Amino acid sequence: MHESIVPERLKDKQKKRKQQGSSKQLGLIIFTLVAIGLIAYGAYYFFIPKQEAFQLDFYTYAQVGTCDFLETLAAKGTIIPKKVVTIEPKIGAMVEEVLVQEGQDVVEGDPLIRLYSQEVISEKNNAETELGEAKAKLAQLGMDQELEMANERVKVLDAREQLEQAQSNLELQKVLFGYGSIPRIELEKAEQALETAKRRVDQSERELELLARKHEADRATLEKTLAISQEKVDKALEKIENFIIRAPFSGRILSLKIPNNRVVTAHQELGELADLTEQVVELQVAPGQTERFGLGTGVSISLGQTEYAGEVSYIAPQAKQGTDGATVLVRVDFLEEVSHLRPNSAVTANIHLQWHHNSLFLPRGAYLTSGQQLFVYVIDGKTAKQREVQFGLLQGNAVQIVRGLELGEQVIISSYDAFRHLEEIQILPEGGHAL
Helix, strand or coil: CCCCCCCHHHHHHHHHHHHHHHHHHHHHHHHHHHHHHHHHHHHHHHHCCCCCCCEECCEEEEECEEEEEEEEEEEEEEEEEEEEEEECCCCCEEEEEECCCCCCEECCCCEEEEEECHHHHHHHHHHHHHHHHHHHHHHHHHHHHHHHHHHHHHHHHHHHHHHHHHHHHHHHHHHHHHHCCCCHHHHHHHHHHHHHHHHHHHHHHHHHHHHHHHHHHHHHHHHHHHHHHHHHHHHHHHHHHCCEEECCCCEEEEEECCCCCCEECCCCCCEEEEEEEEEEEEEEECHHHHHHCCCCCEEEEEECCEEEEEEEEEECCCCEEECCEEEEEEEEEECCCCCCCCCCCEEEEEEEEEEEEEEEEEECCHHHHCCCCCEEEEEECCEEEEEECEEEEEECCEEEEEECCCCCCEEECCCCCCCCCCCEEEECHHHEEEC
């Protein structure tokens, strides 16, 4: 067994020295850690941005409420009159006078344009001359035929008188022959005379009938000529009546197109007339959208600052390709009198699709234009905290809230431009103004 030769006094000194060295080392480590922590805190304090404190002392706020929202489909359209006709002449002529102006309202039958054609006037004069000649010929024919018929009737009467005389003479000859006063040959002569008289009567009556037929044919021919002449006169007069182009119905003159030389041909377009008491709106709608509504669906039609009520009256059965792709024609009838609206005016139509009842909403405010944010600042005591929301429909002064808010919560609706980068801000309660 080995024993230490170091005295106990020296051993105690060495032990104390070791303990002092360990304490110093531990203190140095602690000091170093504290120094590093202070340096890190200082760096964080001086170089890391501090959370900005912002106090809003003047603002407008509103409480989340409920209202009904109407979901609509917006479409561009054009006002089209139901009844439009082309102003056109029925004959070729010269425009003598234009009696109306573009935009003028006219009544059915009003004269619009006066025409003139010397050719038509000459045609009428010639037709009237032909008609006069035909009437004179017909009158002369009637007199000539009456005279001829009278002569033939006299011949028939003469033949009948001769027949009666022949019959009387035959009866006398028979009596005389019976008494033997005359020879048989005299009786035979009387019989022959009777037969001759009968043939003469038959012939005269047949000639009278043939003459009557001839007169009827001659008269029919001349009457046909007369009818043709009368038809020519009537046509010429009709053309002259067409010198005045009249309004076929009451409406408004949309346009006039009078050629510079004022010479027009039959059915040449000279303008348009429209009945403005019945007008419709024609819309072009994407094919997929037409499944969301049907005939009778309500429509709000906006022209400028004025809104009109309407309803869908026609949906085309097929789409048509255009410069903007395939579209379907949708026609909307006005539910009120709109004769003051100008045809071909562009309008905006909102087709009513669905009602959303008791939806959460906020009034419109400057916050909606403070960037493209999808958040609002909800008031919580003396602070306002940023919260994500989802907006829905816009209707008048109301904005639908789909999610993110509860009924009754108070939301700042004035501008967020000064603090929209902060998740939370301080507010001055007395600086708030309720909308």
